[in-house]
Amino acid sequence: MKVLGIETSCDETGVAVYDTALSGVQALRAHAVYSQIALHAEYGGVVPELASRDHVRKLLPLIRQTLAEAGLSTRELDGVAYTAGPGLVGALLVGAGVARALAWALELPAIGVHHMEGHLLAPLMEDDPPQAPFVALLVSGGHTQLVAVEEIGRYRLLGETLDDAAGEAFDKTAKLMGLPYPGGPQLAKLAEAGTPGAFKFSRPMTDRPGLDFSFSGLKTQVLLAWRDSDQGETTRADIARGFEDAVVDTLAIKCQRALDAAGSDVLVVAGGVGANKRLRAKLQDMAQRRGGRVCFPRPALCTDNGAMIAFAGALRLQAGQHDDAQVKVTPRWDMAQLSPVAPA
Numbered sequence: 001m002k003v004l005g006i007e008t009s010c011d012e013t014g015v016a017v018y019d020t021a022l023s024g025v026q027a028l029r030a031h032a033v034y035s036q037i038a039l040h041a042e043y044g045g046v047v048p049e050l051a052s053r054d055h056v057r058k059l060l061p062l063i064r065q066t067l068a069e070a071g072l073s074t075r076e077l078d079g080v081a082y083t084a085g086p087g088l089v090g091a092l093l094v095g096a097g098v099a100r101a102l103a104w105a106l107e108l109p110a111i112g113v114h115h116m117e118g119h120l121l122a123p124l125m126e127d128d129p130p131q132a133p134f135v136a137l138l139v140s141g142g143h144t145q146l147v148a149v150e151e152i153g154r155y156r157l158l159g160e161t162l163d164d165a166a167g168e169a170f171d172k173t174a175k176l177m178g179l180p181y182p183g184g185p186q187l188a189k190l191a192e193a194g195t196p197g198a199f200k201f202s203r204p205m206t207d208r209p210g211l212d213f214s215f216s217g218l219k220t221q222v223l224l225a226w227r228d229s230d231q232g233e234t235t236r237a238d239i240a241r242g243f244e245d246a247v248v249d250t251l252a253i254k255c256q257r258a259l260d261a262a263g264s265d266v267l268v269v270a271g272g273v274g275a276n277k278r279l280r281a282k283l284q285d286m287a288q289r290r291g292g293r294v295c296f297p298r299p300a301l302c303t304d305n306g307a308m309i310a311f312a313g314a315l316r317l318q319a320g321q322h323d324d325a326q327v328k329v330t331p332r333w334d335m336a337q338l339s340p341v342a343p344a
């Protein structure tokens, strides 16, 4: 089954074709992402109306480009998957509208995909994918969650952030040290040159039981350290390193706890912060010590993309699921409400 995936929940237009007849990394026939970062940079954050309009401009050309790269015509598709939520309502409606129109014109089944299920399943597109049950760490710009994956489609929330998401903390911390938007990846780059231990920040909420997170206090600690420093390049790198180590340690400690609580040794990590090199190394190390494994998507599939939507949609379409022919999105959507993907 060849499924076209469309992602427009926020500020990335993502399109992909996933072919279930092929295996491993071959199955992703083509994927392309157009990022709106430059468009929103001067505002220091995503402007919803500009995001919607840019999706309108970019989506059809990106679909044509992706199909051409896959060597497929629209007639050869078997289904369409699109992000139906959570996300910005106007942005979601662009993707849902185009997906629905295509599905109607081509007489194909179409399905609305939960964006976070897309992120969560992205590691399963890699070779030698893990089998449920496992524990998932979702670390993105809007979410930080630990989820028990009992089977594909059945998700139980173990813990989540009480304030900022991990990616949001990276972005806000970068901003307060003067890095341009969105600063997360740049802060991580800067941290590479920093001296570990030169600045030591706390590991929030690790001194008590539980699987919830809180990252907003860390941002304040950085603000104070930065304010009282010489604000030089070396200091900035040292603070970045101290901040990154604090976030990475905190995430690793809670992942370990979540694996213990779930009685599992398989951890799946997804979302933009999953691209962070130090997080990847730390969790690899932890998994090795436990005799378990940790699975990541390749870095390009950690941040928003159409591939994860094509893949998650393909699993459900293959199981015979699809949605009614109406343009409907769900800007706020709890993952625990999803239904299991019945075996094909």
Ligand code: ATP
Residues within 6 Å of the ligand: 010, 115, 119, 139, 140, 141, 142, 143, 166, 167, 168, 170, 171, 182, 183, 184, 185, 188, 271, 272, 273, 274, 275, 276, 277, 302, 303, 304
């Ligand atoms: P959500 O999926 O929760 O709706 P989102 O789609 O905006 O949020 P993603 O695209 O998954 O989030 O990830 C973007 C986030 O990942 C940003 O906050 C960005 O700073 C962060 N990020 C990306 N690369 C890195 C990195 N190497 N280190 C740390 N953070 C990173």
Ligand code: MG
Residues within 6 Å of the ligand: 010, 011, 012, 141, 304
């Ligand atoms: Mg984004």
Ligand code: FE
Residues within 6 Å of the ligand: 115, 119, 140, 141, 303, 304
């Ligand atoms: Fe995302």
